[in-house]
Amino acid sequence: MVEATEIVKIYGSFRALDRVSFDIYDGEKVVIIGPSGSGKSTMLRSINRLEEIDRGRILVDGMDLMDPKTDITKVREEVGMVFQSFNLFPHKSVLENLTLAQIVVRKRSKKEAQERAMALLEKVGLVEKAHAYPGKLSGGQQQRVAIARSLAMDPKLLLFDEPTSALDPEMIGEVLDVMKDLAKDGMTMAVVTHEMGFAREVADRVIFMDAGRIVEEGTPEHFFTAPSHERAKLFLSQIL
Amino acid sequence: MSNEAKKQTIDVGDGAAIPRKSDRGLFTAWRIAFFGAIGILLYLVKVKPDPYLNILKFIPDGILVTFKVTLGAIVLACVLGLITGLGRISKNRFVNGAASLYVEIIRGIPLLVQIFYIYYALGRIVQVPAILSAIIAMAVCYGAYMGEVVRAGIESIAKGQQEAALSLGMNGRQTMIHVILPQAVKVILPPVGNEFIALLKDSSLVSIIAVADLLRRGREFASESFTYFETYTVIALIYLIITLFLSKIIGVMEERVSVNK
Secondary structure (H helix, E strand, C coil), rough: CCEEEEEEECCCCCEEEEEEEEECCCCCEEEECCCCCHHHHHHHHHCCCCCCCCCEEEEEEEEECCCCCCCHHHHHHHHHCCCCCCCCCCCCHHHHHHHHHHHHCHHHHHHHHHHHHHHHHHHCCCCCCCCCCCCHHHHHHHHHHHHHHHHCCCCCEEEEECCCCCCHHHHHHHHHHHHHHHHCCCCCEEEEECCCCHHHCCEEEEEEEECCEEEEECCHHHHHHHCCCHHHHHHHHHHH | CCCCCCCCCCCCCCCCCCCCCCCCHHHHHHHHHHHHHHHHHHHHHHHHHHHHHHHHCCHHHHHHHHHHHHHHHHHHHHHHHHHHHHHCCCCCCCHHHHHHHHHHHHHHCCHHHHHHHHHHHHHHHHHHCHHHHHHHHHHHHHHHHHHHHHHHHCCCHHHHHHHHHHCCCCCCCCCCHHHHHHHHHHHHHHHHHHHHHHHHHHHHHHHHHHCCCCHHHHHHHHHHHHCCHHHHHHHHHHHHHHHHHHHHHHHHHHHHHCCCC
């Protein structure tokens, strides 16, 4: 699904990503963890080119992100993204949030888009909020709507950028539950998170980053029980 | 990384202050000025119909022209402002440069000079009625100011909104039309209202190029009847009443918009 080779991202004199290579396979759930400033968000955001990398090569679903001929909107149609701060459109109702891109980008009819939207709201348990505005929803509800909004485009891959970090503790569970359901349905997912329980339960593979590099990579069992790298050990001892 | 949409207000323009219910002092001042002006005008007409009633009878045509110029200019200025504002945030160097240059040049030249200039410059190419020339001159000038308002409005929308729209596969144009502009309009509305009022007042400048607006009609009357003081008293009161009335309407509109959020 994603094939990144030796990607480099530089801000001024700071190397946010330093020759990072990784793959994400179809149906795989990859969880990316690491201390803040380690480059994990930058790496995730480079997959749909919200961050443009300076060197290296990224292929997403066969499309080369560095090729100037690639239509980036085509890539983004297939790659959904869920943000830390939800980023729902405040001037549109929940239903309109879900139908907008379906109609504008996927060229679906309004009726078709609404049916799809309602089915997804059912899935995330927010049918009764269809006509509410985002401002009236709790953080957890907003994030569930944001996930449904991404799903409405029927993406092949979903990126999650710290989806629970802006939430009150009691709302984290409802969002993680939705994400776990998605994982069960076979969605290909890349998740940047600090939720170690989620990583352990859902991840096929854990990527640990530090200082712009992938330091350790492996199954959750391996990573949480016997990490080989010192930095990973230190990080786990601090966070668990 | 959390970027909650911050409510930003932009304060541009030099129109009459727009009264809000919450601002007690200003609200009261508005009432005193508005009803006071109407009261004085009525009193003068009643006590001294000559010349005050004659003046009042003479100038309605001028009020109409003033409104025509103001409305025509504001519509054109909004269009120009939108184009300029989008140009100012464009990544295209040429477009951005052109928009910035326009803003810089216009803001550096007094409106009165622009009105003269456009009137005579246009006159060399095509023969247009003075009123059209006046509308164009006002619009060109206010388009530049409006452009800055539009730019500030667009930039006040949180970056996350754009990212969310782009990540759903929308292109730049779709993002602007469906996500950014509808939100920016709410931020832009108050300063645009101010510009509107400022424009109405500045429209008195067009009387210099043979447009028979409120001020010019007054001057015509005054020079015939030699009632300069009386005439300009009436003119000033009428401008005041119109301006205050408009600022009230804009205040109400603003409140509507912020309730609808």
